[in-house]
Amino acid sequence: MGKAKSGNKEVIAKTSWKKAFKRDWQLYLLLLFPLVMVFVFSYAAYPGMRMAFMDYKPIRGYAGSEWVGFKIFKDIFTDKEFTRALRNSIVFNLLDLLIGFPMPIILALILNELRYAKFKKVSQTILYLPHFLSWAIIGSVAYNMFRPSTGLVNMVLMKIGVIQQGIPFMTEKWHWAVTYLLIGVWQSMGWGTILYLAAITGISGELYEAAMIDGANRWKRMWYITLPGIKGTVVTLLIMNLGKIMGSNLERLTALGNTQVADFQYQLAIYIYNRGIGNAKFSPATAANLFQSLVGLALVLLSDRIAKKLGEDGLL
């Protein structure tokens, strides 16, 4: 495979641009459309990041605004609002990863062990559903479930007499933290199983048969065959998820949050939105955003390198 690939590369290198262009001009023409789109709508915004190093004033524009070096970064790191947003982002995303990452793996292992094909299929269809609903829908349904007095869960708990007063699932910050995390896990767990299930089907059936003949029980087979079989997928997805440690989803935060829990809800996405769009403080918002993207990128690159060192495929 490797040989064929390098051979191919030589062929490509040998073809002159003129010849390649004559043969494939139509392909290059097609590529023009996506290239124009990324340049106009993505790359064209990159120079704007320089305002993180400027005291940007919208009226003066880039040319009239002053360069201030790393002052904006120094400012935001001493800004209590920013450090709170940063702390919340890191803590909540780490918890998301801690709870949310193993869940699809466990669920995939269970689904794989299910006996009745029909049962398995129906439950998969149901479990994938939350992935296809917007945060607006999930948030509004969550309030219907967890409101202190008229939420279904509290209604049921009060009716059967477990509690006297509604539990403030959505309105007290510590309760909210748990609700927020569990809803996140719930939303992503079903869909998250797909890649693991695909990886499991790739494991040779002979391994299982041999293990069964050797008397390995279900748990041993899971532990010694299935889990090692999906290790590559686990690592790849872990890398992808590590990149999200800094980012937070504005839709999820706003759909589930409210002023009562602002203390915990306040994460980088909200900080950037409030500063940038709300107060037109462009420089701090951009600096915060840049910091967030750079840390995310660094984490992906770092974990990819570590994965490769460990002999895994990695992501890039």
Add this chain to the structure above:
Amino acid sequence: MGKKEKTNETTVSTGGEHAVNKFRVSDFVMMAVIVLLCATCVLPFIHVAVKSISGNAAVMAKSVYFWPKDITFDAYKRVFGDDSMTYSMGFSAVVTLIFTALGMLVCTCAAYPLSKKRLKGKQGITFLLMVPMYFGAGIIPSYLLYQDLKVLNTVWVLILPLIYSPYNMLIMKNYFQSTIPDSLEESAFLDGASNFQILWKIVLPLSKPILATLSLFYAVGRWNAYSDNMYYTRDNNLKLIQYKLYQMVASATESQTSSLADIGGVSQSVPEVLQAASIMFVTVPIIIIYPFLQKYFVKGAMIGAVKG
């Protein structure tokens, strides 16, 4: 579904020792866990649906669980009678349609050439087209850029910036590479067909499953997302239905949770029944089409997993 656990005599035999196929406690536990998790995905929506067709008084009296009381469709009449709701729904549908069509076009334009091994400069172009997936400029630089491009606060800011999706492009490219045999195109090439003709007459007709899948990815992605709606538009007539729902529920929630209204159950800005009907109004379209389309999504996600 709960019944199924009891019919354990009909275990599927997959060979091996008999003992292996016995229905064990662990089977029961696993099925119970799955049933429980499925219930968390279904029951909340049933509850909201039931609420939406119940009488306001019954809902406020907290007597509506999973069966409607004082059945009435007044809330739905109000939702459908609310021009801003129906407008937003139509607007979302139109935006989603245009977005999906343009998205598929740009996706094909990128994926087909890049699926060709012989294409000179392929690696560099792929790199250029992938970088935005890992590193974006951020909200504010984008905001100012859209302002300069005169798309800020127009319908185009909801369409153009996102139609090129590196992720969808990778999926399509992987599909072309793995399922369209090179020989087929080579022979067409020798017969004098141009690249365009090969794409249009051979590759695309052979790729219908992936075209369906990716159209769905685009459509559902656009239909559900609204953060760009929050960032880059201000006008009321540019509100997507999801954003509209979010704002409605958020304002009701704030008025409920930050005052004493919730305790006494007195009248609120948006009655719960009307809220429930609005949630259903937005959710039902997805729930109806979802079971039919699910298999396409699964297929797409799996192709996407293969590295390109």
